[in-house]
Amino acid sequence: MSTPTRTPTGAPEHLTGPGSGGVGDDAQRPDGVLKVRGEFAYGSDLWMEDMLWGVTLRSPHPYARIRSIDTSAALATPGVSAVLTSDDVPGEKVYGLELADQPVLALDVVRYQGEPVALVAADHPETARLAAARIHVDYDVLEPVTDARTALGHPTWNQVHDSTAEVTELSRESAHLHPEGNLVRHLKVRTGDPAPTADVVVVGEYEVGMQDQAFLGPEAGLAVPAEDGGVELHVATQWLHVDQKQICSALALPPEQVRLTLAGVGGAFGGREDLSMHVHACLLALRTGRPVKMSYNREESFFGHVHRHPATMRYEHGATRDGELVYVKAAIYFDGGAYASSTPAVVGNGGTMGIGPYVVPNVHVDCYGAYTNNPPCGAMRGFGSVQTAFAYESQMDALAAELGMDPVELRCRNAMEEGSATPTGQVIDSPAPVAELLRRLEAMPLPAASGDGEVDLRDMPGGVSNTTHGEGVRRGVGYAVAYKNVAFSEGYDDHSTARVRLEVVGGEPTATVHTAAAEVGQGLVTVEQQIARTELGVERVVVHPKDTSVGSAGSTSASRQTYVTGGAVKAACAKVREQVVARAERLVGRTVPDLRLAGGAVVSDSEDITVPLADLLGDDVLEETLEWRHRPTEAIDPETGQGFAHVQYAFSAHRAVVDVDTELGLVKVVEMACTQDVGKAINPQAVVGQIQGGTAQGLGLAVMEEILIKDGKVRNPSFTDYLIPTILDMPPMRIEVLEYADPHAPYGLRGVGEAPNISSGPAVLAAIRAATGLPLTRVPVRPEHITGT
Amino acid sequence: MRLTCTVNGTEQHVDDVWEGESLLYVLRERMGLPGSKNACEQGECGSCTVYLDGLPVCACLVAAGQAEGRQVGTVEGLADPEALHPVQQAFLDAGAVQCGFCTPGLLVATHDLITRHGRPSDAETREALAGNLCRCTGYEKILDAVRLAADRMAEPTAGGDR
Numbered sequence: 001m002s003t004p005t006r007t008p009t010g011a012p013e014h015l016t017g018p019g020s021g022g023v024g025d026d027a028q029r030p031d032g033v034l035k036v037r038g039e040f041a042y043g044s045d046l047w048m049e050d051m052l053w054g055v056t057l058r059s060p061h062p063y064a065r066i067r068s069i070d071t072s073a074a075l076a077t078p079g080v081s082a083v084l085t086s087d088d089v090p091g092e093k094v095y096g097l098e099l100a101d102q103p104v105l106a107l108d109v110v111r112y113q114g115e116p117v118a119l120v121a122a123d124h125p126e127t128a129r130l131a132a133a134r135i136h137v138d139y140d141v142l143e144p145v146t147d148a149r150t151a152l153g154h155p156t157w158n159q160v161h162d163s164t165a166e167v168t169e170l171s172r173e174s175a176h177l178h179p180e181g182n183l184v185r186h187l188k189v190r191t192g193d194p195a196p197t198a199d200v201v202v203v204g205e206y207e208v209g210m211q212d213q214a215f216l217g218p219e220a221g222l223a224v225p226a227e228d229g230g231v232e233l234h235v236a237t238q239w240l241h242v243d244q245k246q247i248c249s250a251l252a253l254p255p256e257q258v259r260l261t262l263a264g265v266g267g268a269f270g271g272r273e274d275l276s277m278h279v280h281a282c283l284l285a286l287r288t289g290r291p292v293k294m295s296y297n298r299e300e301s302f303f304g305h306v307h308r309h310p311a312t313m314r315y316e317h318g319a320t321r322d323g324e325l326v327y328v329k330a331a332i333y334f335d336g337g338a339y340a341s342s343t344p345a346v347v348g349n350g351g352t353m354g355i356g357p358y359v360v361p362n363v364h365v366d367c368y369g370a371y372t373n374n375p376p377c378g379a380m381r382g383f384g385s386v387q388t389a390f391a392y393e394s395q396m397d398a399l400a401a402e403l404g405m406d407p408v409e410l411r412c413r414n415a416m417e418e419g420s421a422t423p424t425g426q427v428i429d430s431p432a433p434v435a436e437l438l439r440r441l442e443a444m445p446l447p448a449a450s451g452d453g454e455v456d457l458r459d460m461p462g463g464v465s466n467t468t469h470g471e472g473v474r475r476g477v478g479y480a481v482a483y484k485n486v487a488f489s490e491g492y493d494d495h496s497t498a499r500v501r502l503e504v505v506g507g508e509p510t511a512t513v514h515t516a517a518a519e520v521g522q523g524l525v526t527v528e529q530q531i532a533r534t535e536l537g538v539e540r541v542v543v544h545p546k547d548t549s550v551g552s553a554g555s556t557s558a559s560r561q562t563y564v565t566g567g568a569v570k571a572a573c574a575k576v577r578e579q580v581v582a583r584a585e586r587l588v589g590r591t592v593p594d595l596r597l598a599g600g601a602v603v604s605d606s607e608d609i610t611v612p613l614a615d616l617l618g619d620d621v622l623e624e625t626l627e628w629r630h631r632p633t634e635a636i637d638p639e640t641g642q643g644f645a646h647v648q649y650a651f652s653a654h655r656a657v658v659d660v661d662t663e664l665g666l667v668k669v670v671e672m673a674c675t676q677d678v679g680k681a682i683n684p685q686a687v688v689g690q691i692q693g694g695t696a697q698g699l700g701l702a703v704m705e706e707i708l709i710k711d712g713k714v715r716n717p718s719f720t721d722y723l724i725p726t727i728l729d730m731p732p733m734r735i736e737v738l739e740y741a742d743p744h745a746p747y748g749l750r751g752v753g754e755a756p757n758i759s760s761g762p763a764v765l766a767a768i769r770a771a772t773g774l775p776l777t778r779v780p781v782r783p784e785h786i787t788g789t
Numbered sequence: 790m791r792l793t794c795t796v797n798g799t800e801q802h803v804d805d806v807w808e809g810e811s812l813l814y815v816l817r818e819r820m821g822l823p824g825s826k827n828a829c830e831q832g833e834c835g836s837c838t839v840y841l842d843g844l845p846v847c848a849c850l851v852a853a854g855q856a857e858g859r860q861v862g863t864v865e866g867l868a869d870p871e872a873l874h875p876v877q878q879a880f881l882d883a884g885a886v887q888c889g890f891c892t893p894g895l896l897v898a899t900h901d902l903i904t905r906h907g908r909p910s911d912a913e914t915r916e917a918l919a920g921n922l923c924r925c926t927g928y929e930k931i932l933d934a935v936r937l938a939a940d941r942m943a944e945p946t947a948g949g950d951r
Contacts, residue, residue, distance in 0.1 A: 028881055035889030036877035036896060038824020038864035045823035126809060216828040216836055216890040216924050266828070266890030267924050298829040458912045521888025521925050685884040692927030693887065719833035719922065727928040728919045 022534035023747060026685040029526045030543055031264075031519070042264035043220030043236035044295040051222065051291040052081055054277070054284045055128040057118040057135050058303055059110035062338075062373040062712025063144040066108055066117070066137060073134040074120060079127040081288045083135065084119040088283060091252030097242065097274055097378070099184075102339040104250050104279050110139075111338035112375050113713050114303025121284040121292050144373035144712035148335040149312065151182040151370045184336050184369035185344045187351030189423050189641035192362030196327035198318025202399045206315070206391040207778040209706035210335075211308040211697075213380050214724050217266015219304045220295035223281035230257025231282045236265040238272040240516045241552035250279045251286070255548070258282070262546035268520035269697070270379030271305040273557055274341050302717035306341045306378030307707055309334040309369070311350070311387035315395045318362075323405050325414045327362035328355045328395075328423075332388060334369045334377070341378030343369040348490055349384030352424050352636065352645050356392040357434045357483040358414040363423040365641070373712045379557055381697060382757045385484045390779055393480040393762035397769065407766070408438050408479050416483070425642040428649065430679075431740035437653035437675040438481055444734050447671045450475060450659050461659055461666035463728060472663040475670070478766025481653035482759035485646035486751035487560035491635040494560070494647075497551030498568035499544075499625040502536060502576050502617065509600045509613035511536050511573075514544035517553035517565040522753060523686040524561045528569050530682060535573035536580075537597030538613065551627060559650060559751025562682055567746040568628035575624040584611050631744060648742060652676035652755035654695065654763035657731075660771040665783025667703050667768060672760060673734040679742045679750035691735055691756045698760030700725045703768075706780050794856045796820060797866025812856045813837045813848035816863060824864040824893045828922070835921030838894035839863045845901045864893035867900060876900050879938035880931075887925035895921045899935055908939045 021027040034040040071083040086093055086105040093107060094100045106117045118135050122128035145151045221235030230253055237243050240260045248258050265272065277294040284292040296304045316329040332350050336343035351367030380386075400407040415434035421427050450459060455469045462468055488494035499514040511532045519525045529541040544550075553565045581595045584602040588611075592604050602611040636643035655673040660666070674691050681687045697705075704723045708715040716722045741748025761779060769776050772786055792803045792815060803819045810819075813830070816839070817823045826836035830849045837848040840862030848861075868874040873881075876899050886892050895918065902909055902917040909917065914935045923931060 026884070029886065031889070032881045032886050033873065035886050035892050036864075036873065036880050037868070038822075038893045040889055041823075042826075042890065044827055045817070047818070047821075047823070124807065126807065214924055215888070216826070216834060216922065217888065218827065265888060266826070267888040269924070295827070297827075298831060298833075456912065458916070464916075521890075523887065689884050689887060689926055689930060692929045693925045694927075696927035697924075718831060719829045720831065724922060724924060725927075726919045726922060727915045727931065730928045733927070733929055 020533060021530060021539065023530050023682050025530065025683070027526050027530050027683055029523055030529060031525060040264050042217050042266050043234070044218055046222035046234055046263060046293060048222065048224065048291040051293050052121040052123060052284065052288055053125040053128050054119055054121045054281050054292045054294040055125065055132050056116045056280060056300065057132040059106065059113060059115040059117055061110060061139055061141050062113045063142045064110050064139040065142060066106060066110065067140055068138045069118060070136040071118065074131040077127065077131040077134060079123045080120060080131045082121045082284055083131070084283055084287060088287065089250055092249045095246040095250055095275060096340055097342050098344050099340040111373055114375065116280065119280050119284055121288050146372055146374055146709065146712045148333045148370035148372055151372045152368060182371040184340050184371060185347040187347050187367040187641060188639060189351055189363055189365035191423050191425065191640065191642070192327070194364065196318060196362040198326040199321045200399065200402050201316060201318045202395060202402050203316045204395055204398055204777060206313045206394060208311045208387040208390055209780055210310040210377065210709065211380060211701045211705050212302060212707055212722060213269035213271030213305065214722065215267030215269055215271055218296040218298065218301050219276040221263055221277055221281055222291055222293045223285035224291045225285045225289050228257055230259065231285055232259050232261070233278060233282055234261045234263045235278055236263045236272060238268050238518050238520060238557055239555035240518065240546065240548050242555065243275060243278050244548050246275055247279050247282055251282055260548045262518055265518060265520040268556065269381045270383065270557055273379040273555060274306050276304045298719060299717045302714060306376045308380035309336060309346055309377040309387065313388065313391040315391050317395045317399050319399055319403065321403065323403050323410045323413050325358055325360045328360050329364045330354055332365070332367040335372050335374055336369045337372055337374040337376035339376040341376050343378065346384035349485060350388050352641060353385055353483060353485065354388040354392065355423055356389065357416045357432070357481060357651060359416055359420050360423060365423070374709055375714060381694065382484065382754050383558065385482065385758050386701065386761065389480065389482045389758045389762050390765060393766065394777065397766050408442055411438055411481060424636060424645055426644050426646065430648070430742035430744060431677065432649065432651060433677050433738060433740060434481055434651055437651060437677065438479060440675045440736055441479060441653055441655040441673055444655070444673050446477070447657055450670070461661040461668040462664065467664055467666065468661050473659050473661050474771040476658050476660065476767040476769065476771025478656045478763045478770055479653065480759045480762035480766060482755060483649045483651045484559065484754045484758055486648040486650050487558050487564055487630055488554070489633050489646045491633055494554055494564060495627050495629040496553040496565040496568040497625065497627050498565065498572040499550050499623065500532065500569065500572040500576050501621060501623040502580065503621040504614045504617050507614055508540055509538045509617070510540045510542060511538050512542045512544055513569055514550050515553045515565050515569065516546055516548060516550050517561050518546060518556040520556050522690065523683060524556070524565065526686060527562050527566055527682050531566055531569045532573055535570055536577060538600055559753045562749060563648070563745055563751050564628065564630060566682065566749070567630065568626065570746050571628045572624045572626050575626065576622050579622045580613070580616065583616055587611060587616065648745060648750060650750050650752065650755040652759045654759040656763035656767040658764065658767040658771055660768055660786065662772055662786060665786035667781065669699055669729070669731045669764060671731045671734070672699065674756055675736045675738065676756055677738040677740050677750060678752050679745060680739050680748040681737055682747065682749055684737065687737055687752050688735055690752045692733055694753060694756035695733060695760040696725050696730050698757045699730065699764050702761040702764035702779050702781060704780055790854065792853055792857060794859050794861055796822065796861045797863060806853050808854060810853045811849050812851040812853050812861070815853045816848060822863055822865050826890050826893055828890055835898060836891050836894040838897045838921065840897065845898055864896055867896060874900070875941045876903065876938045879934045879941060883930045883934035883937050885926060885930040885934035891921060891923040895923065895931060899938065902935070903939050903942055908943060909935065
């Protein structure tokens, strides 16, 4: 059922040989054998003779002033080599992705539960933990602000942030910080009639809980002091160069002395875009002169990375009696927690794409990001679009019900297509098959009704808990469609760097691809190989370890690496190919217009020319390094939100089928179906894997995943109490992959990873609503929301 | 304390083990076998699944001392150094490996499942692997891999050694 269906594209088919491991093939990942043998070195697997273990002491309070810190008892603990506080940070004491507002170690105030306060290095992790517990911190506990609207609604309350945060070079121009208040960003979209009226109006308020990335590999790395006074950091991360920049700032060292290498990454999903143990391990290594390993346990991981912003949203949709959308008004509040992280960009996405992939002439959106004393929130797969999709798709269903229309019909009638204008005035200039995605879902067969034949408890809500044999169980079907920007937006200089080398090794032509693009499990290393094979016509492609000895590749986020680093690798290969072809032409003594690289040789289709690369190159090494950029985007107008904000959009749609035990409020997702346009599937197997995994995370948010916060404190920092879908929770999937080339993108490809994470949850929510008849305006849906108890 | 146990068929002696250490910690940090993974260290995720006297367990929940004198089997011991076990090969072929952090535990759990059941139904597979969390794949390709491995292992010529 998971086989992708392909439709014709404009991608250059002639480049692809059958099964050659090139573009379009199900090439296997180069790190796969190591991973199945248990030999792939993740951040937490790193080990050196004589290394120390670093641990973090964190604040137990969401908001408190620090009167004093006494480290003497910790330092006196046998086996302890160092205890550090903010006084030991030699450079800038605050850092941040977009705004430098987060202390490396707490300064005078802690603003969230779990904020790092002090560090310990010792010869055993347990010794370090015991010593950390002996650090005495005298706190003056303050009343936390734990609600975004409260934080913004009381303008005199400004103590969450009472210092002027500096705008770093990384800051996007559109990021507004109000240093004296709790507003991180307010984005406005204004288009059309400011006071529209409509035949039918639907109003709804929605809430999305705080989701965790729950990557399995904990935050971990190893810092090794270097002879030049610098440090080498091996770390699991999403963006080596943005880490390097922030570490250099904190350590007061130049980039030449802070060298990063990517350790194996056990999943990321946005949660590794911000620093975690990076600076801490470096500080301890530089202080002790010994390698220092840090590896969070699961509880610390829940405090050690940012989460998905919880959101509260109010939407008003107006339409004609025929079901044509007239206007949408929306107020969207994102709780950014204690520090800005990527809240400005999340607000950017939430605001600009907050009404969904529909054509609406009159739009009025206010999207806010606020500081509170909740855990900091930042990047997670779907990035500001996941939350709004629950709201706008719920609204579409409510509007369809009000109009007496079929929900899919209503969506198709208002669907964006190529040539449509977005609410930000951007004309979509590549395929946007929103209606087709929905129609294809509709055409898929539905799973058999539950209770057909003998009851298998394992198919029932509640499973082998034996809570029902079908009584009280109702089935529901729901649809949702979503879109997401690909790559960085709003005028950001979004680029990647690729170095490609071609040489003969052991008689075989070999390409080496060197980028700093983080492989986090998604399979970029495979894509890099595939592109080099296709572009250079060689079989053997080595992926160089990812490090900072080559220029930045940008972040592994925003579904961007196949597009942007893929584009850089393709362009660097093309420059190497030019060199090869020029050599071949010198050899044959004339210009041959159709020379190309294939099968390890330079060949011509029109003439009988085959020059093996092994002969042509000899001992020479051809190498090219270049920076590659997608076409520029632009900042949006601060008053109207108008502008060419996003370089590309990805579209996906889901159909969910659920069985709900209406007496107990238990939900069994019976089947998920997904259609997605990927432009060109560089690796179809990996594309399907992204869709399946993204779907699971969306399903998780719909029915089970939430970090529960009470008075600013996290109540469930464990996999015992924070539930993610197991293999019992994930149903079989039907998937259709469409390939409508984007003429602006390499190979016509579209970023894949995030869109299916956005449309899946709203489809599940719609299906539960269909089964129960309840409005259900909050996710995750809990049993008590269904039973009303 | 001193710990003596057999890991992947080789007798191991480790000195200076602190009594509070888990079998997982000893494998990873003292024996140079980091294949078993430390995703939750609280028995919820299955990423550290190993065989203890032939039964799959979460190594994070086994105190190191409990392994004294016993047989431990880890992902590193599933196949000979230069070969892949059919379960490992099936996970690769099916695309069931993304970040791979859950993979070692799933391989041991799947190895155990197929050893016991031969060709498990999907429902049996889901029950057997319900203690192994994966955050990347949505589990579809893991089910594909289990079916593929079971098929290959049922055909002695195609599957190699059990």
